[in-house]
C-alpha cells in the first residue's frame with residue numbers, strides 16, 4: 001500500500017525535541033547515528049508515520065510511560081517519502097520517545113547532505129531533511145533540535161544551528177577524532193536545520209549587540225570574508241530595531257559553499273551561501289556584485305524573523321517567507337547604504353516578475369500546494385519579487401494613512417506568533433488591527449488572484465479629470481480571461497501638473513472603471529498613473545495623454561521613466577502599441593543620466609538585437625546605437641582624466657554606455673580598446689571593476705584558441721567567485737565557429753561546476769554561434785544533462801534556459817522534446833517556458849519587418 005504523493009502527516013503526533021548523535025564519514029560519503037525524538041501524542045493510534053528517504057533504520061523502539069515497545073515492522077514508502085513504524089501495541093496518548101539507530105548515504109546533486117568540494121553540507125528546503133534525518137518534515141512541526149557530531153576528524157570545522165557547547169577529543173581515539181556538541185535550538189522546522197563539516201577558515205568574529213558573527217570560507221578564499229562581516233554587523237541591529245525583537249538564534253555563522261543550488265539558505269543561525277553572494281574583495285568587485293551580496297545577506301537575515309521565528313503553516317504560504325525577506329532586504333539595505341539607491345535594482349526584479357505574471361500559465365502568490373514537489377516549484381519571481389512589490393504597495397497605502405502603521409502591524413504579528421506558525425490571514429489580521437483599515441480584501445485580491453491589471457488612463461486636460469479602467473494584463477495579444485473579469489483594489493498614486501505646479505493624489509481604484517476629478521487648479525497639463533512606480537500594475541495611456549507626458553520625461557523620477565519604458569515594451573508585445581512608437585521613445589532617451597535606466601535601456605536594445613533583428617539590418621542597428629550613445633561614451637572614455645576623481649554614478653553610467661558601444665554597436669575601435677584591457681594577472685590593475693564584464697566578454701568574442709585556453713585556465717584557478725563566474729561565462733560567449741564546439745563540449749565536464757551548469761547553458765543558448773549546438777547537446781545527451789542539473793531548482797532553470805532559443809523551428813523541437821521527456825517538478829516551468837517561447841516566436845515574426853522598416857527610415861548604414 002502506498003500513502004500517495006500528496007500524503008500529509010497526521011497532526012495527532014507532534015515532535016517536541018530531536019536529540020541526534022550523528023557520525024559523518026566525509027571520505028566514505030555516508031553517515032550513521034542514533035536519534036531520540038520526544039513526541040506529544042494527542043490521540044491514541046495505530047502505527048507511527050514520519051518522513052524518511054533512502055535511509056536505513058536498523059533498530060527502533062518507542063518508550064512510553066508504561067512500557068518500551070520495540071518496532072515489529074518498519075515500512076518505507078517511496079512515493080510519500082515516509083517511514084511507518086508498527087509496534088506490538090497501539091500508540092498511547094501522552095508523551096513518548098522514539099529511539100532509533102539509522103544510517104544513510106550522501107545525496108547526489110545539491111540537496112540533503114552532499115559533497116561540495118571538500119565540505120559536507122546540508123540543504124533541506126523544501127523537503128530534504130528527510131534524506132538525512134527520520135523526521136516530521138513539514139514546516140508546521142516545530143521542535144527543539146539538539147545535535148551532536150561524533151568522530152570529527154582533526155582539523156575539520158563543524159557548524160550547526162546552535163553554538164558549540166563543547167568540542168573534545170573522543171577518549172582513546174588513536175585518530176584524534178572529536179565529539180562536537182551543539183546547543184539546542186529554539187523550536188525549529190526541519191527545513192531550517194543545517195550541518196556543515198570540512199576544512200573552513202573563519203573571519204575574525206564581530207560582536208553585534210552581543211551576537212557573535214563569523215563568516216566562513218574554504219581556506220584559500222578566507223581573505224574575501226570582510227565585506228560579509230561588515231554587512232551583517234550593520235544590518236542585524238537595523239532588523240532588530242524594525243521588528244522590535246532581538247535576533248533569536250544566539251550566534252550567526254555565514255558560510256560560503258563551493259557548490260550550492262540557490263543563492264543562499266536561511267538555516268537558523270548557520271546561513272549557507274553560494275560563494276558569489278558572500279565572498280568578495282571591495283577593491284576589485286563591481287558595485288553590482290557588492291550590492292547583490294548585501295541584498296542576499298540581508299534577505300537571509302530577515303528570514304531569521306520571517307520564516308524562522310514565525311513560520312508558515314504549509315508551503316502555500318511560502319510567499320510569507322520569501323516576499324517579506326525580499327521586501328525587507330531592500331528596505332534595510334537602503335537604510336544602511338542610501339547612496340546605493342538599491343530600490344532601483346528592485347525595479348529590474350519586479351520587471352521579471354511582471355513578465356512571468358503576464359502569462360496564462362502564471363500562478364497566484366499564494367498558490368495551492370499539494371506536496372513537497374509542488375512546494376519546490378513555487379520558488380520563482382512571482383513568490384519573491386511580485387510578493388515583495390505587493391507588500392511595498394500595501395505598505396505605501398497604509399503609511400499614507402498614518403506613519404509606520406505597517407511596521408506596527410508586523411510587530412504585532414511577530415509578537416503573536418513567535419516560535420510558532422502562522423498563515424497569511426494571521427498577517428492581514430494583525431495589519432488590520434494595527435491600522436484600523438479593511439486590509440483583507442485589498443491584500444487578498446493581490447495575493448490570491450492570478451495576474452495583475454493594466455490600467456487604461458485618459459486625461460481630460462481642460463476638465464481636470466482622468467478616466468481609469470482596469471483589466472487583467474496578458475502578454476499574449478490573443479489571450480482573454482476564461483471566466484468573469486478579474487478586478488483588483490488598486491492603490492494608485494497619480495501625479496499631475498497644473499497651473500500652480502506638481503501635485504500627487506491617492507486613488508483607490510475599486511471598480512472596473514472610474515472617473516476621477518483631480519484636485520487641480522486650472523487646466524491639467526499632464527498626468528502620470530503610477531508615481532514612484534510603486535504599484536504592481538501597468539499603465540496604458542491613450543495617445544493624447546502619452547503625448548502630454550513625453551515632454552515631462554526628464555522631470556520624472558528614474559523609476560518612473562523605467563516603468564514607462566517597461567510598460568510600453570509590454571504593450572508592444574501585447575499588440576497595443578506599435579514598435580515604432582517604442583523605438584521613438586528609446587531614441588528620445590539618449591541623454592538619460594541615471595545609470596539604472598540606462599542599463600535597462602541597453603538591455604532592451606540587446607533583446608531586440610538578439611531576437612528581433614533582421615541580419616541584413618545589423619549595420620543600421622549598430623549605427624543607431626552608435627548615434628544614440630557614442631558621443632557620450634567618447635566623452636567619458638575608459639576612465640577619469642589622470643588624477644581625476646569620479647563618483648559611482650559616473651562609473652556605472654560609463655559601464656552602461658560602453659556595454660552598448662562594445663557589445664551592441666560593436667564599434668571596432670571600442671572593441672579593440674576593450675580587448676586590450678583584458679587584465680593580465682588575476683587582479684585588474686587600471687581597469688574599473690565595473691567595466692570587467694564588458695572587457696572579458698569582448699575578449700571572449702574575439703578569442704582565438706590560445707586566448708580561449710587562457711580564459712579557461714582563469715575560470716579554473718580564479719579564487720574570487722565573481723571573477724571566476726565572469727571567466728566561465730565568457731567561454732560560452734565565443735563567436736569563433738571552431739571554438740563554439742569546444743565551449744559547448746565543456747559544459748558537461750569538470751570546467752563547469754554543477755551550480756553553474758544551467759547558467760552556463762543558458763549563456764550558450766543565448767549566443768547565436770553556439771545555440772544550435774548547445775540545444776543538440778541537450779537532446780542527444782539528455783541523461784547526462786539531467787544528471788548535471790540534479791536538484792529541483794536547477795532542473796527548472798534547465799527548462800527555463802530553453803526559452804532563449806528564438807525561432808519557430810526551436811519552438812517545435814522543444815515542444816516535442818519536453819513532451820517526450822517530461823521532468824519531475826517542472827510542470828509550471830514547462831508550461832511557462834512553452835507559452836513564452838510561442839509568444840516570442842510570434843512576436844519575432846511581427847517585429848522583424850517593422851523594426852527593419854524603422855531602421856531604414858531613420859538610419860543610413862555606415863558600413
Ligand SMILES: [Zn+2]
Pocket residue numbers: 266299300303321322325
Ligand atoms: Zn529567501
